[in-house]
Amino acid sequence: xxxxxxxxxxxxxxxxxxxxxxxxxxxxxxxxxxxxxxxxxxxxxxxxxxxxxxxxxxxxxxxxxxxxxxxxxxxxxxxxxxxxxxxxxxxxxxxxxxxxxxxxxxxxxxxxxxxxxxxxxxxxxxxxxxxxxxxxxxxxxxxxxxxxxxxxxxxxxxxxxxxxxxxxxxxxxxxxxxxxxxxxxxxxxxxxxxxxxxxxxxxxxxxxxxxxxxxxxxxxxxxxxxxxxxxxxxxxxxxxxxxxxxxxxxxxxxxxxxxxxxxxxxxxxxxxxxxxxxxxxxxxxxxxxxxx
Numbered sequence: 001x002x003x004x005x006x007x008x009x010x011x012x013x014x015x016x017x018x019x020x021x022x023x024x025x026x027x028x029x030x031x032x033x034x035x036x037x038x039x040x041x042x043x044x045x046x047x048x049x050x051x052x053x054x055x056x057x058x059x060x061x062x063x064x065x066x067x068x069x070x071x072x073x074x075x076x077x078x079x080x081x082x083x084x085x086x087x088x089x090x091x092x093x094x095x096x097x098x099x100x101x102x103x104x105x106x107x108x109x110x111x112x113x114x115x116x117x118x119x120x121x122x123x124x125x126x127x128x129x130x131x132x133x134x135x136x137x138x139x140x141x142x143x144x145x146x147x148x149x150x151x152x153x154x155x156x157x158x159x160x161x162x163x164x165x166x167x168x169x170x171x172x173x174x175x176x177x178x179x180x181x182x183x184x185x186x187x188x189x190x191x192x193x194x195x196x197x198x199x200x201x202x203x204x205x206x207x208x209x210x211x212x213x214x215x216x217x218x219x220x221x222x223x224x225x226x227x228x229x230x231x232x233x234x235x236x237x238x239x240x241x242x243x244x245x246x247x248x249x250x251x252x253x254x255x256x257x258x259x260x261x262x263x264x265x266x267x268x269x270x271x272x273x274x275x276x277x278x279x280x281x282x283x284x285x286x287x288x289x290x291x292x
Contacts, residue, residue, distance in 0.1 A: 013050065014038075017089045025169065037081025050090055054097045057082055065102065075102055108269060110229040112237045118285050123222035127290050129215045131187040132198050132207075135161075136231065138282035139174045140238035140256050142167065143231050147209050149197040151188070156181055166257050174255045177282050183290060239267045241281035 014035065021031045041060050042049050052060075064070045064078060079101050086092045086099065112120070117137060124130035136146045139161045153162040159181070160173040193199060196206040216231035227233070235256070242252050253264040 013048070013089070017085060020088055021084070027169065033077045034081035034084055037078040038085050040078065041082065049085060054099075057086070057097075057099055061100070061102075072102060108266070109236045110227040110233060111240050112225070112227065112229065112233050114241065114281075114285055116223070116225050116227070117234075117237060118287055119223035120216075120219050120225060121285075121287060123219040124215070125219075125222075127187065128191060128198065129219065130290055131183055132212065133216060133219060133231075133234065134183060134282065135180060137234040137238055138177055138180045140235050140242075140252075141174070142235060143209050143212055147198070147206050147212055149206075150195055151193050151197055153197070154181075154184055163257065170257060170259075172254070172257045174257075179282055186290060236267075238281055239264070240271055243267055243271045245281055 017035070017038070018031065021034065026034075038049055041052060041057065044060055044063070045052055045056060061075065061079060061082075064075050070078075079099060083099050086097050087094055121130055121134055121137075124133055132146060135141065135149075136143070139146075141149075141161075141163065145163050145166050148164070149161070150164075153164065154176065155162060155173075156176070158173070159176045159178070161176050163172050163174060166172060194203065196203075198207045198212075199205060200207055200211065213231055216234075220229075229236075239252055239256060242255075243249070249261065249264055249268070252267070253261050256264060258264045
């Protein structure tokens, strides 16, 4: 029997799973989540995962849904982690060792209106915070992507923002509007960032994701925006407002870095029926000049 101890102890099974995930180029965050899923089922049954059968795996997933009432996304991560262990590491055939996956709930995200975006940006008290939120919206960035932007990623010659190793370990370019470039130049003159575009007190390190999220929530509270949403709502708003401005779906897919057009197509359900003239969504906002 191959042991899989609880906690962070390294065992042959754990090392084998880590090696197989590493060979496939999986992100560190994904590897940690998959290992946590396997540790979770080992603790639940108090035995090594290779001694747990198909029915017990399904019963454990039912426990996560009905008793622990975990969100779909958390259950989905656990499911994928267990699938990797049993189908890849332990080489159990899917037809003989079935691990069901819950259907994703069809919920549409909350979309901030242009007026709400204007209020949010106006409510950012520090020019650095306003520039950060404005760039997140105007380029359709994920929070991890804006956190790791470097000064060199702003390409004024090509009017683009380079996103290095975004989701799925893919590089891409997204839009840099003339208005955003003007804001960034004013920001650079005021703060003089060297390597990382947005830093805290330690200029050698980028702002953390948690810090950026706090910046968003503080501005959201001050703007009195009641919609239940996080900073990812700026990315949703970019996609929806771009569609309404006349940008075609395939261009938005490329700017957002979606692997499948079906992911981008959900924004069709969120657009207003009327279309505005083509242009950057940032250019459609009415904002006072930033005071640097």
